[in-house]
Amino acid sequence: MGKTITEKIFDAHLRDTPTPGNMVLDIDVIMCHEITTPIAIMDLMEKGMDRVCDPKRIKAVIDHVTPPKDAKTAMQAKIMREWARRHSIKDFFDIGRNGVCHALFPEKGFIRPGNTVIMGDSHTCTHGAFGAFAAGVGTTDLEVGILKGVCAFRAPRSLKVVVNGMVPKGVYAKDIVLNIIKQLTVNGGTDMVIEFVGPVVEQMDMASRMTLCNMAVEAGATSGVCMPDLVTAQYLWPFIKDKYASPEAAAAEFSRWHSDPDARYERVLEMDVSKLEPQVTFGYKPDNVQDIGEMAGTPVDQIYIGSCTNGRIEDLRVAASIVHGKTIADTVRAILVPATPLVYSQALEEGLLKIFMDSGFCVLNPTCGACLGMSSGVLAEGDVCASTTNRNFSGRMGKGGMVHLMSPASAAAAAITGVITDPRPYLP
Amino acid sequence: MKQFGGPAAFLDRSDINTDEIIPARYLTEISKAALKPHLLEDLHLEGDTFDPRSEEIQNAQVLITRSNFGCGSSREHAVWVLEVNGINMVIAESFARIFRQNMFNCGILAIELKKNDLDRLFKLQGKVTVSVDLDKEQLSVSSDNGASVLCPFSLNPFDKQLIAAGGWLAYADAKY
Numbered sequence: 001m002g003k004t005i006t007e008k009i010f011d012a013h014l015r016d017t018p019t020p021g022n023m024v025l026d027i028d029v030i031m032c033h034e035i036t037t038p039i040a041i042m043d044l045m046e047k048g049m050d051r052v053c054d055p056k057r058i059k060a061v062i063d064h065v066t067p068p069k070d071a072k073t074a075m076q077a078k079i080m081r082e083w084a085r086r087h088s089i090k091d092f093f094d095i096g097r098n099g100v101c102h103a104l105f106p107e108k109g110f111i112r113p114g115n116t117v118i119m120g121d122s123h124t125c126t127h128g129a130f131g132a133f134a135a136g137v138g139t140t141d142l143e144v145g146i147l148k149g150v151c152a153f154r155a156p157r158s159l160k161v162v163v164n165g166m167v168p169k170g171v172y173a174k175d176i177v178l179n180i181i182k183q184l185t186v187n188g189g190t191d192m193v194i195e196f197v198g199p200v201v202e203q204m205d206m207a208s209r210m211t212l213c214n215m216a217v218e219a220g221a222t223s224g225v226c227m228p229d230l231v232t233a234q235y236l237w238p239f240i241k242d243k244y245a246s247p248e249a250a251a252a253e254f255s256r257w258h259s260d261p262d263a264r265y266e267r268v269l270e271m272d273v274s275k276l277e278p279q280v281t282f283g284y285k286p287d288n289v290q291d292i293g294e295m296a297g298t299p300v301d302q303i304y305i306g307s308c309t310n311g312r313i314e315d316l317r318v319a320a321s322i323v324h325g326k327t328i329a330d331t332v333r334a335i336l337v338p339a340t341p342l343v344y345s346q347a348l349e350e351g352l353l354k355i356f357m358d359s360g361f362c363v364l365n366p367t368c369g370a371c372l373g374m375s376s377g378v379l380a381e382g383d384v385c386a387s388t389t390n391r392n393f394s395g396r397m398g399k400g401g402m403v404h405l406m407s408p409a410s411a412a413a414a415a416i417t418g419v420i421t422d423p424r425p426y427l428p
Numbered sequence: 429m430k431q432f433g434g435p436a437a438f439l440d441r442s443d444i445n446t447d448e449i450i451p452a453r454y455l456t457e458i459s460k461a462a463l464k465p466h467l468l469e470d471l472h473l474e475g476d477t478f479d480p481r482s483e484e485i486q487n488a489q490v491l492i493t494r495s496n497f498g499c500g501s502s503r504e505h506a507v508w509v510l511e512v513n514g515i516n517m518v519i520a521e522s523f524a525r526i527f528r529q530n531m532f533n534c535g536i537l538a539i540e541l542k543k544n545d546l547d548r549l550f551k552l553q554g555k556v557t558v559s560v561d562l563d564k565e566q567l568s569v570s571s572d573n574g575a576s577v578l579c580p581f582s583l584n585p586f587d588k589q590l591i592a593a594g595g596w597l598a599y600a601d602a603k604y
């Protein structure tokens with residue numbers, strides 16, 4: 001019987017099998033941010049266990065509320081900063097170099113095919129795009145990860161999503177994954193890893209693959225994963241060029257992780273995206289998804305382009321192509337949050353920030369900000385937001401606010417018209 | 429070992445997410461105790477009659493709910509807010525993976541029941557109390573009007589070890 005990529009990664013990292021079906025894995029990368037880590041640090045300190053297994057395996061960033069909005073968030077940042085210094089954690093990203101964790105860490109080349117990755121953050125699944133096993137965990141798991149470099153999981157089960165067809169113009173990875181979540185429902189992937197495969201995924205760039213994997217958790221999945229290939233090798237090339245003769249050679253080596261053809265899946269979902277329309281969510285669950293045409297004309301108050309789902313340069317380019325030379329509707333306010341300093345400076349160099357600002361967007365520094373309703377664009381009660389983020393839960397971006405999830409193209413079109421809009425006629 | 433069980437409160441809805449259990453605006457706290465007043469603050473149930481300050485919720489040591497409880501964010505704050513309010517067990521048809529793991533990691537119980545057993549619990553009237561026999565893997569749920577229901581459940585053996593150890597940190601520190 002063949003193995004899935006996740007089973008291969010589990011085998012390669014197995015430290016212990018405490019009971020049949022439960023596996024304790026060695027963890028390669030332990031990622032930390034200032035919302036879930038300070039409380040872990042304080043707890044470890046209280047218990048006299050303020051140690052780290054290996055400072056090189058720990059990556060830390062202040063990203064959720066940065067620069068701090070008040071004394072409490074400033075204290076969270078301070079606890080992280082002092083902890084990173086105390087334990088000589090070199091890969092620590094503070095104000096000026098910080099960005100949204102799931103956009104920043106891939107950019108730094110921290111995640112490699114075959115790695116195991118944990119973080120106290122549910123969207124850690126994003127890093128599965130590199131052919132890694134990357135799972136969000138709670139603070140206790142994070143504490144044990146920091147202290148011992150291990151984490152326990154149940155033996156992995158996998159669900160395969162095969163994406164076929166030709167992606168129509170105006171349809172993006174975000175639309176595809178929203179449609180997948182609609183089909184799987186919010187718990188269709190519970191206790192499983194979603195493998196995204198098929199010709200459409202093979203042709204996607206890393207940004208799109210990250211968008212897919214980012215939302216695996218919205219179907220309840222432990223993680224998402226894509227097969228590491230030449231696209232992965234080319235993305236990682238600056239970080240791995242001393243190790244391999246060429247990207248092709250790296251890709252050939254990565255292929256040892258690929259799922260075997262006779263691997264076992266709990267379920268296989270085949271889809272053809274050739275006729276897929278741009279998608280949008282309604283209500284408070286990410287599987288409440290429909291074609292954008294069905295909601296066209298619904299007024300919005302705020303536009304939010306950013307987050308670990310869609311705050312990358314590729315997303316900004318698409319959105320800028322729509323707002324270029326136009327002014328946002330005078331009934332809306334629009335916020336752009338490049339996900340990392342690199343995205344920000346690229347957007348600056350490419351003239352995208354000017355396009356956004358000329359059209360009436362407010363451009364913020366890299367941060368999670370309003371995505372989780374903590375700062376930088378929190379909604380008022382009754383506000384409606386067209387957002388490129390990943391969660392539309394009640395209260396997510398502010399108590400009493402409504403969030404409609406969509407692609408950057410759709411969000412940009414909504415900025416221009418002030419209502420939910422099919423972006424296709426607005427594309428250049 | 430910790431004692432489990434006590435008076436129960438019912439949350440008759442599926443897919444209750446961690447934002448509803450503890451809203452993100454309280455994630456700036458760096459102590460568990462500070463979360464206490466905010467239990468289920470943003471939860472809406474059918475008919476909008478839910479009141480997190482009701483006697484039923486304030487006295488509850490057990491929550492009984494439907495499927496996919498604790499979906500959404502990985503925040504362990506959602507488990508701590510239960511813990512600091514004296515809740516030691518959640519009974520549901522199913523849980524989101526991270527939430528369930530966080531429960532056992534903290535040494536408290538997430539128990540899954542079959543749908544028809546859960547339906548029997550939801551039919552109980554009056555004040556309901558839960559007691560649990562971990563060895564026999566059996567729940568006994570009784571109402572102050574005399575009705576009672578016995579439900580079998582099964583615990584993953586590893587989760588049982590975590591409960592016995594008092595959580596994952598104690599377990600891992602002793603073993604790895």
Ligand code: SF4
Nearest residue numbers: 123307308368371372
């Ligand atoms: S951008 Fe949003 S979803 Fe992503 S890590 Fe930040 S808060 Fe979480």
